[in-house]
Amino acid sequence: MNKSYIDKLQKYVNQYLDSWDFFGVIQVIQKGEVVFERSGGYACLELGITNHVESRFSLASVSKQFTAFAIMLLHDRKQLDIDQPANRYLPPNMKISDQITVHHLLSHTSGLYNYINFESNFFGEENRLSYSKDEFFAKYINRQPTHNPSERYDYNNSNYHLLAWIIEHVSDMSYDEFLSRNIFEPLHMAHTTVDDGDKIIDGRSFNYVIDYDRYIKAPYSNEKFSIGAGAIVSNCEDLFKWYQCLRDRKMLSEEAHNRFFRENLNHYCYGLEHSYMYGTDKFSHGGDNMGITTYMQSFFDEDLCIIILSNNECINQYKLGNVISDILHGVEVDAPAKFQEISLSQNKQEHYCGTYLKNKIQIELINGKFYFTRFKGNLHIEIYPVGEDQFARRYYDQFKPYQITFDQNNKPQFFGYTLQDRARKDNLAEGTI
Numbered sequence: 001m002n003k004s005y006i007d008k009l010q011k012y013v014n015q016y017l018d019s020w021d022f023f024g025v026i027q028v029i030q031k032g033e034v035v036f037e038r039s040g041g042y043a044c045l046e047l048g049i050t051n052h053v054e055s056r057f058s059l060a061s062v063s064k065q066f067t068a069f070a071i072m073l074l075h076d077r078k079q080l081d082i083d084q085p086a087n088r089y090l091p092p093n094m095k096i097s098d099q100i101t102v103h104h105l106l107s108h109t110s111g112l113y114n115y116i117n118f119e120s121n122f123f124g125e126e127n128r129l130s131y132s133k134d135e136f137f138a139k140y141i142n143r144q145p146t147h148n149p150s151e152r153y154d155y156n157n158s159n160y161h162l163l164a165w166i167i168e169h170v171s172d173m174s175y176d177e178f179l180s181r182n183i184f185e186p187l188h189m190a191h192t193t194v195d196d197g198d199k200i201i202d203g204r205s206f207n208y209v210i211d212y213d214r215y216i217k218a219p220y221s222n223e224k225f226s227i228g229a230g231a232i233v234s235n236c237e238d239l240f241k242w243y244q245c246l247r248d249r250k251m252l253s254e255e256a257h258n259r260f261f262r263e264n265l266n267h268y269c270y271g272l273e274h275s276y277m278y279g280t281d282k283f284s285h286g287g288d289n290m291g292i293t294t295y296m297q298s299f300f301d302e303d304l305c306i307i308i309l310s311n312n313e314c315i316n317q318y319k320l321g322n323v324i325s326d327i328l329h330g331v332e333v334d335a336p337a338k339f340q341e342i343s344l345s346q347n348k349q350e351h352y353c354g355t356y357l358k359n360k361i362q363i364e365l366i367n368g369k370f371y372f373t374r375f376k377g378n379l380h381i382e383i384y385p386v387g388e389d390q391f392a393r394r395y396y397d398q399f400k401p402y403q404i405t406f407d408q409n410n411k412p413q414f415f416g417y418t419l420q421d422r423a424r425k426d427n428l429a430e431g432t433i
Contacts, residue, residue, distance in 0.1 A: 001035045001328070009036055009327045016320060016336040020397050023208065024293075024310030025053055027236045028324065029243075031303045036324075041312065043205035045215060056191055056204045056235045057309040060287025062294045063232035066179055066242075067163050068106050068260065068271030069252075073182055075102075076256045079170050082106065089166045094137050097145055102166065104149045105159040106271070107264040113143035114156040118360050118415065124219060124375045131224035133165070153266035157229035160271075164228025175227055187245055189238040195231045197223035204233055205311040207291025210395045212371070212380050215312070218291030219375060230289060236307050243298055243305040246283070278329040286318055295321040304328065316397035339386040339401060352404060354422040356414045363414065372402075 013026065013036075023041025027034060043049045074080045080089045082102040087095050089102065096112065104110040115122050122140055141158045164175045171178045176194040184192045193201060207218035223231045234242075244250075249257045261283070263274045272283045280301045287294035295317035297306040306324055308317045323333050352370070355362045362373040364380070370391065371380040382394035383402065389412075390401040405413045412419045 001030050005328050019336055021314040023312040027307045029305045056233050058292045059232045059294050060230045060289040060292045062285050062287040063230045064160050065271030067160050067228045070167050071163055072252055072256045072260050074170055076253050089170050091169050100149050105163050108153055108155050109150050110159050111145040111147040111149050112158045115140040127221045127225045131222050160229035187241050189241050192234040192238045195223045195233045201233055208312045209291050239307050247300045293317040314395055339392040341384045344385050354419050356417040
């Protein structure tokens with residue numbers, strides 16, 4: 001690795017982390033050598049335990065590639081055919097449209113209803129309750145499809161929940177047991193497991209978010225609801241072993257590997273995204289959840305692996321990861337910068353505040369600061385004005401600011417929802433909590 005590139009990377013990361021708080025680990029490995037490594041922040045604020053390179057983190061959607069790979073193992077063993085209807089491999093009480101194949105689930109082209117939206121009561125409410133696979137399927141997945149299979153790409157956790165249940169039904173093992181026996185143990189990934197919400201996971205970093213201006217525990221969710229789409233916990237050492245497995249095309253036939261890495265709609269393969277950059281292939285995937293930001297990039301031809309694992313929500317892992325790969329490929333990058341704050345008149349301030357979607361989306365002005373309030377008022381994300389009808393989060397590095405638009409009646413719209421009820425002016429003026 002070019003030493004000047006490493007020096008530039010060191011300088012950039014130092015500047016970036018001066019601007020944004022960071023709980024987590026960054027690791028860059030090329031040709032088996034760790035060329036850059038950084039750990040920071042807390043694994044456990046309560047006990048004052050800091051993160052280190054061996055710390056284990058929730059992966060969120062980086063988990064999807066393991067689910068996809070497990071399906072390809074079953075495909076290779078002739079226990080299922082990914083081009084056949086998924087119904088052939090699902091339990092009898094969990095049937096979907098017969099037009100949807102396993103391939104459609106793997107590539108996010110099934111057309112299934114996507115329950116991750118603001119209107120749904122699942123995120124932040126029902127995902128905190130006791131888990132029932134049958135009830136989860138019946139209420140949130142067994143809905144009228146939004147479009148025909150193959151018609152378009154729609155990233156949707158429902159696809160990967162179903163894949164996990166296919167794995168269980170076909171293998172007659174739990175999802176956790178199948179991945180452990182067939183992927184983690186053969187690859188000696190001793191620090192990788194499926195979090196079912198009950199396990200004691202040694203060395204695992206807890207997830208945190210910022211409420212107002214202080215850290216709190218990430219809102220609880222039952223990890224059983226993440227089956228197939230998330231919930232895997234791992235660390236840098238094990239993820240590099242996984243990278244080597246994919247790089248060396250271990251465990252699958254050539255035909256199965258080709259399908260696993262083949263690009264479908266929207267550059268999505270199976271649990272991985274593909275792009276062609278710097279004259280070579282890049283495979284990557286990120287993960288986001290409450291208190292979780294993760295990203296992994298693989299350049300197999302160059303034997304380059306970039307891993308970012310974080311247990312708070314301050315860095316933008318995609319931006320940082322892409323800048324890291326730019327620097328390592330000799331691309332000039334701009335110094336990290338925050339959006340500049342602007343001032344607003346009192347009338348303008350009042351114009352934005354109120355409820356846009358009851359118990360889900362609200363903008364409040366408290367003690368002279370704006371907050372995007374979520375989860376029935378239990379989480380307050382500070383935002384600040386940065387442009388004409390634009391706001392940025394105070395403690396998180398966004399690609400773009402939030403944009404407030406207006407309907408034909410000049411009513412503000414936030415996340416596509418029109419202001420329903422304005423905040424009381426006495427609260428705005430007094431700034432009381």
